[in-house]
Structures are given as C-alpha cells and as structure tokens.
Amino acid sequence: MSKTVLILLSIAVLAVPAWAAFAPIRSETRELVYEIPKGTFARRQAGEKFDLIPAEIRLTIGVQDVLVMKNHDDVPHLFGPVLIMPDQSFRLPFRKASSYLFTCPLHTSGLLTIVVDPEPELGWMRLRWRTSAAAQFAAAL
C-alpha cells in the first residue's frame, strides 16, 4: 500500500467521526406524526383492544421536537392530553428537555409519557447520538 493511500485512509478514518461529532444535525422535518385512522372508535366499540401509540414517545430538541396528532376518525378523540375533533390536528412543540406524563384513554395503560431529550451537544454527545441513530437505522433495514 502506497504512502499516499495510507494518508488518505487515515484522513478518512479521522474525518468521519469528526463530521459526526461536529456537523450540524439536519432533518427534513422536526415533526413526529401520529394519526387516528377512520374507524378507530367503531373498532374499540366492537371490543377490539389495541394501542395506536406507544406508551412512551421520545423526542429530541432541535432534531425532532414537535408532536403532531391527527384525528381522521368520525368522532372526537382524547389523544394524549387534548380533545381532538374529527379532521382536526394538534401540533405540540417542545422547547424544554424533560419527561412529560399525560393521561391518554387511547392507550390501554391510560398513560402516555413523552420524553424529550436535550439537543445533542457538539462533540462526544453528538457523535454518540449519530452512532445510535445509525444503529437504529441499520436495525430497521
């Protein structure tokens, strides 16, 4: 292997973590959208038990920090903390990292926890966040 190739490889090995640790985080949208499909009320009335949303939702400030809830059903639904009318949506932005606990009749446990993580800081935290995101992406493939 020539000296030039070795130098180029070394630069690449250093450049990737450096980019991951310091490059700004960009996402197409900061919204995480959950929808209540048409017929949800009818299904529940028929005795079907199911969760439309997980018991815990995770958001990250500056990356994905807006929760959007849309009701496509024919009746109003309590979705998390609020009553959403048919064909209405509710957009809830978060500005502070914290853990928020809401009652949520849509969930079989009756509770919804929204964990909002702080924006990954430059350096080690951002590198760790990107590594974790890449691992999740790979696992989903």
Next chain:
Amino acid sequence: MKFNHILPSRAWLAWLLLVLCLGANAASTAELRAGVFDPPRAAPDFSLKSSNGSELKLSRYRGKVVALGFGYTHCPGVCPTTLAYLAEARKRLAAAGDNFQVVYVTVDPERDNQEQLKTFLASFDPSFVGGTGTPEQLAAVRKAYGITLSDKIFVETLPKSTYFLDHSSFIYLIDRTGQLRAMLPFGVSADDMEHDVRVLLAK
C-alpha cells in the same frame, strides 16, 4: 415634475413596508409556543356560577383572549403553580393585560364554593374569575373540553376529610373571536404564556 422620478420609489417603499409588516405578523402568528389546533374550533360556551357571584358565561369575554383552566383550590401543586405563572404573564402584559382574562373552573364543587374560589384566585390576581356549579354542570363542561378527572385520592396519614384530585393540568387559549386556538401544557413559563397571549391579541 421635479419630484416625479422619486414617487415610484416611495410607492415601492410603502409596498415593501406593508409586505414586511404582513409577513412579520403572519410569521409571529404561526409561531405560537403552545400546542396549536388546526383548524381551530369554537370554544364550547357554558354557564356557571362565577366567583364574583354573577353568572359566568364564557361568551361574555369575546373580544378578549381567554386562558381557560380547570383545577381546585385545595390543589397542592399544579394549580397554584399554573395560576402563579398566569398572574406573572398578566403582569408582564401591562396595559395589554386588560384584554386578557383568566377563567378557572373548579373540578371540586364539594369544597369550592363561590367565596372559596374568589379568595383563592384573588391571592394570585384579583381579575381572575372562577367558575363553579353542580357536579353535573361541571362534568358537562369537562366533557366538552376533554378534561379528565380522577376519583378522590385519600392519604392514610391525613384526616378523612382531606382528599386530592388528579385532573388535566393544561390551559386552553381562546382567541378574541371565541375560537379554541391553543393548549399550554403544565409547566410552560410565564414568558411563553405572555408571548402566546401577545400573538393572539395582535390578531
């Protein structure tokens, strides 16, 4: 004739200013810090007994921005915190605060009579108005706004007469035309409250 050549630039500047003003207004309206309903719906009207002794009708406050909350005077934490933030926000609004009304509806009619509500709310801001009524009336209002309420929670070490209630802890914001526009989750700062009320007042 001497000034003709500058008239188009003045007109252009006027248009530019108009566009900038409209743009700034649209941007600020879109940037409520609270949770926003789209499309907004008319806030359900109700008729309860006011802490001032008169009838409390929500529609009476058309023309003002209303912060509507639900709670009770024996609440150990959530209600006093929320009301303190609302009082601080109203203080910060200064003169604009005259067009901002806080309406707090009790979830505990057993203990919150008119006098109790009046004294409790006045300790935060004398302009705050409370609402009470029969359990059925209050249940109907809670249903219309999707407010949840637990059964009485007793604590073994406390007297039997002492109980707590777990209830929805957010605040609704209703605009001057009576539209339910936004929801402020518990813990939102007075700064954010003031910001959103100003946005709605500017409309």
